[in-house]
Amino acid sequence: MKIATYNVNGIHARLPVLLRWLEETAPDVACLQELKTPQEKFPEQALLDIGYQAVWHGQKSWNGVAILAKGQKPEEVGRGLAGDPEDDQSRYLEAMVNGVLIGCLYLPNGNPAPGPKFDYKLRWFDRFKTRAKELLASDAPVVLAGDYNVIPTEQDAYKPERWVEDALFRPESRAAFEDLKDQGWTDALRHLYPAETIYTFWDYFRNAYGRNAGLRIDHLLLSPKLTNSLVSAGVDREVRGWEKSSDHGPVWIELNI
DNA sequence: ATGACCCGATCTTCGGGA
Numbered sequence A: 001m002k003i004a005t006y007n008v009n010g011i012h013a014r015l016p017v018l019l020r021w022l023e024e025t026a027p028d029v030a031c032l033q034e035l036k037t038p039q040e041k042f043p044e045q046a047l048l049d050i051g052y053q054a055v056w057h058g059q060k061s062w063n064g065v066a067i068l069a070k071g072q073k074p075e076e077v078g079r080g081l082a083g084d085p086e087d088d089q090s091r092y093l094e095a096m097v098n099g100v101l102i103g104c105l106y107l108p109n110g111n112p113a114p115g116p117k118f119d120y121k122l123r124w125f126d127r128f129k130t131r132a133k134e135l136l137a138s139d140a141p142v143v144l145a146g147d148y149n150v151i152p153t154e155q156d157a158y159k160p161e162r163w164v165e166d167a168l169f170r171p172e173s174r175a176a177f178e179d180l181k182d183q184g185w186t187d188a189l190r191h192l193y194p195a196e197t198i199y200t201f202w203d204y205f206r207n208a209y210g211r212n213a214g215l216r217i218d219h220l221l222l223s224p225k226l227t228n229s230l231v232s233a234g235v236d237r238e239v240r241g242w243e244k245s246s247d248h249g250p251v252w253i254e255l256n257i
Numbered sequence B: 001a002t003g004a005c006c007c008g009a010t011c012t013t014c015g016g017g018a
Helices: A011-025 A044-048 A116-137 A171-182 A188-192 A237-241
Strands: A002-007 A029-033 A052-057 A065-070 A075-079 A092-097 A100-106 A142-147 A218-222 A230-235 A251-255
Touching: A002 A011, A002 A100, A002 A142, A002 A218, A011 A029, A011 A044, A029 A100, A029 A142, A044 A052, A052 A092, A065 A092, A065 A100, A100 A116, A116 A142, A116 A171, A142 A251, A188 A218, A188 A230, A188 A251, A218 A251
Parallel strands: A002 A029, A100 A142
Antiparallel strands: A002 A251, A029 A065, A052 A065, A075 A092, A092 A100, A142 A218, A230 A251
16 A cells, blocks of 8 residues: 655646546655645546545645545545644544545745744644554554655754754754654654665755755654554656646555555 | 856735745
């Protein structure tokens, strides 16, 4: 079972690239972030035409997450996180596919930091950790996939010294990610490739992709019972070089279940 | 040190992204 995550940075602008990537790599499940489209304008039919059914949580202009499955309808479990009734941003969606619970997340960026946006990021992270702990207590195998907007370690940035004041790399953000993993989650890519340079994002400026000036901020976390099922993982980094690409590349894992 | 590039808004310019 192949599960991927891809921050598309606008699903309408990205549709040709998204469809090509799905057809060429054929993931069984694809978690998408930054749809940037209202609920009613999600391009459901274009995905159906190539064999993908979807559940999604849209929002005008910003955010938005979706879970796609090949040849079947993802069974939605829930949307949004508990703990803040005033939070109306579309950043979290859960669905079951083939007995695996998939959590698709778009964690807040948090810049500028410090400030209210950084506070929101850390509060959101706390609410997410609460949900993650609940999921660990359930029976289902779980994959938490998405754009975490966290650079976990110095190994995960092209020039980490440039990011020390940034919300993606500040100690609070890294500590939150560590706390989450300490619940029992496995960072799939890092687990298979402990010493490799792995990036999932290259910004649009300064020819970052051409220079491989990237960050690793998109992650797939596995619940304990899935760790032994992990057989391979990677980043489809060539997609970042396609015409009209997102600034993120797709990240995927293959589970033997 | 700065600004560089994209997105979706409905504005020919802006906020947000990371």
